[in-house]
Amino acid sequence: MTDLDRRALLFSAAGLAAALSSPAKANDVTPDPAKIPDFEKWRLSDRAWKERLKDKGEAYDVLRREATERPWSSPLNDEKRRGVFSCAGCGYDLFSSAAKFDSGTGWPSFFDHLPNALGEKTDWKLVVPRTEYHCARCGGHQGHVFDDGPAPTGLRYCNNGVALTFRPA
Numbered sequence: 001m002t003d004l005d006r007r008a009l010l011f012s013a014a015g016l017a018a019a020l021s022s023p024a025k026a027n028d029v030t031p032d033p034a035k036i037p038d039f040e041k042w043r044l045s046d047r048a049w050k051e052r053l054k055d056k057g058e059a060y061d062v063l064r065r066e067a068t069e070r071p072w073s074s075p076l077n078d079e080k081r082r083g084v085f086s087c088a089g090c091g092y093d094l095f096s097s098a099a100k101f102d103s104g105t106g107w108p109s110f111f112d113h114l115p116n117a118l119g120e121k122t123d124w125k126l127v128v129p130r131t132e133y134h135c136a137r138c139g140g141h142q143g144h145v146f147d148d149g150p151a152p153t154g155l156r157y158c159n160n161g162v163a164l165t166f167r168p169a
Contacts, residue, residue: 042090042138049089056088062160063089063140066123066132071106074161079108082169088162089140093117095157097169101149103156108164110157111149118142118157133157 044052046064053060061067076085085095085108094117095110103109116136123132123144131145142163149156 040137044138053089056162058162059088062163063087063135063138066125066141068143069107069160069162073106074108074164076108076161076164076166077106079166081166084114084167084169085110085159085164086167087135087138087140087142088165089135090138091165092135092137094135094142094164095159097166103149103158105156105158107143108159108161109149110159111151111153111155113157120145 049064050060053063058067058069062069079097079100081097083097084093085097085100086093093114095113099110099112101109101111113133118133119136119139120131120133123130132141133143133145134141140163141160143157143159146156146158147154
């Protein structure tokens, strides 16, 4: 067995051990936003989502299949005006432009979100757990949150630009 094969085996075993020793817990998911007064949660069929998003490029794959757009591909990465960023799937307001910052990652980034705007869950796709977040109203995948953002929260909500629309103030 070569050194490269040993490393691959050890990495795979470590990832499997981590996944098996940390089962999903009920608190891995935020409370159901449908329980918030006056909140209307969207429930559309897959066919209805495809029809709704057919003219929005990669939006269906990102919002409904949790894909990731290429970095630097969204014009919203350079959006500097005052306004609100909303879910491209349902129009629900997610972020204020006051919370947007240039993370240098190639995706629109925010240090905070609007109240009750997002739900979160643990994402194990890369073996190492990450926190995925989505629109609280329609469940559309937005991106992942990391703990390397600026003050005051120290968080970086790294968003797919195609999953957002912008409404100037």
